[in-house]
Amino acid sequence: MTDIYEIIGQIAAILTTSSFAPQVYKTWREKSSKGISLAMYVMIFVGVAFWLVYGLHIKSTPIITANIATEIMVIMMLYFKFKYRE
Amino acid sequence: MTDIYEIIGQIAAILTTSSFAPQVYKTWREKSSKGISLAMYVMIFVGVAFWLVYGLHIKSTPIITANIATEIMVIMMLYFKFKYRE
Numbered sequence: 001m002t003d004i005y006e007i008i009g010q011i012a013a014i015l016t017t018s019s020f021a022p023q024v025y026k027t028w029r030e031k032s033s034k035g036i037s038l039a040m041y042v043m044i045f046v047g048v049a050f051w052l053v054y055g056l057h058i059k060s061t062p063i064i065t066a067n068i069a070t071e072i073m074v075i076m077m078l079y080f081k082f083k084y085r086e
Numbered sequence: 087m088t089d090i091y092e093i094i095g096q097i098a099a100i101l102t103t104s105s106f107a108p109q110v111y112k113t114w115r116e117k118s119s120k121g122i123s124l125a126m127y128v129m130i131f132v133g134v135a136f137w138l139v140y141g142l143h144i145k146s147t148p149i150i151t152a153n154i155a156t157e158i159m160v161i162m163m164l165y166f167k168f169k170y171r172e
Contacts, residue, residue: 008136015132041105050094051102054098058095
């Protein structure tokens with residue numbers, strides 16, 4: 001079950017998911033979403049929902065956990081995009 | 087082979103991968119990377135490389151194709167982050 005590739009998948013999941021954290025923090029700190037693409041985050045929001053369905057089907061823990069966490073961050077970015085629009 | 091979940095995975099891959107395109111275009115057009123988090127894109131760059139290894143191992147076509155395309159966009163964003171820094 002827990003082989004090297006599952007660990008690699010988990011590291012991948014942790015990195016790509018937590019990557020949104022510095023952007024969320026930066027946008028919140030600067031109170032500006034000027035440089036942020038709304039289209040990007042809308043597409044990620046929908047795409048991540050589809051990844052979640054796929055991950056549940058192939059029973060891939062890294063895909064499931066990564067996409068739940070990513071979706072939370074993406075919702076925060078979408079909120080900031082409107083809250084801090086100029 | 088090509089069941090509904092493979093199609094869902096492909097749609098997920100297309101959405102999350104192509105989501106970087108509007109951000110690449112916006113940053114290029116505005117010639118500014120001020121609002122873009124360097125930490126985010128460095129983490130995505132490394133994370134996507136790990137996803138690629140994982141995807142190759144589990145032989146998931148959506149994961150492999152998505153991450154190759156994403157990596158190209160992420161490299162463009164990293165280039166813009168330095169080219170259009172203020």
